[in-house]
Amino acid sequence: MKADTPKRKIFSDAVDLLVGDPPAGVAAGGGVEMLDINGIRPFHGHPFPLYEGERLDDMVESIKEHGILNPVIVRKMHYGYEMLSGHNSQNAGKLAGLTQIPAIVKENLSDADAYVYVIETNLMQRSFTDLSISEKAAVQLSYLPEQAQKLALEASEKSGVVINKDIAAKVRKAPMTEKAILEAIAGKQPEVDPVLGVVEEKPAPKPIKLSAGIREKYFQDTDPKQVEAIIDKALAAWFKKKR
Structure with a gap:
């Protein structure tokens, strides 16, 4: 339970912002700064598209009339x-002609905690079913430890396999090791011998099935292991005679 505490605190902060009740410590201007609206870079690898069309137009008009209500x-x-939360506010604010934007500044925030802000604040504003498959994969990966997220991204780049929702779910269930995460994304990897290089595994031979007629004629009520032994002896004698 302790491991979830920071994430739950972030979730609580995000809820307070969305309902217009700033987190403790930022009321009456404390912790809120006015920043250059063009001086904030989008979150690296931001998985959500910006609003377009009527939704964007409505947001721009609201900002022109009321300003940006939530930092x-x-x-x-x-x-x-x-930027962690507020990509659409920033975009609409620029279109509305703003030069500054109210912001809560977080310092010494890890990539993992930053990603939680990005994912959870967006999910609270959008229906999960409205998200695209890449976005749903990002949601799945957001629950992984920071190091596991990095390993997953590296494995995706290395293998050339795009992480979709189903692959992301496999990664979440895999042991948090580089090998296990790579195999969850790209499948089982071939063995690499230090001298011979890549050693391709031979596919397992397909089992030979006896027809119902042969089983009934020769092996009725015979144990499967005995059937195998009988066939082995019969084949050995047949090949010996053939030579």
Whole structure:
């Protein structure tokens, strides 16, 4: 349960922002800064598309009339700021002619915690069924530890396999090791011998099935192991005679 505590706190913060009740410590301007609206970079690999069409137009008109009511959430980076929650507010604000945007600045935030802000705030605004398959895969991967997320992305790039919703579900069930995550994404990998290189595994031979007529004629009520032994002896004698 302790491992879930930071994520639940982030979820609580996100809910407060969406319903218009800022998290503790940011009321009356505390913790909210006015930032250059063009000085915030989108979250790296942001998995959600920006609003378009009527939904975007309505948001722009609302901002022109009322401004941005809820602050966006950003994290401080060495180059400036990265957007966690508020990509659409930033985009609509630019179209509305704003030069600054109210923001809650998070510092010393890990990639894993940052990703939780991105995913959970978006899921609260969109129906899960409305998300595209890549987006649903991103949701699945967001529940993994940070290191496992990095291994999954590296395995996807290495193998050339795009992680869809089903593959992401397999990754979540796999042991959190590089080999297991790679196999969950790209399938079982061939053995690599330090001298011979890649050693391709031979496909397992398909079992030979006896017809119902042969079984009834020769092996009725015979144990399967005895059937195998009889056939082995018969074939050995036949090949010996043939030579």
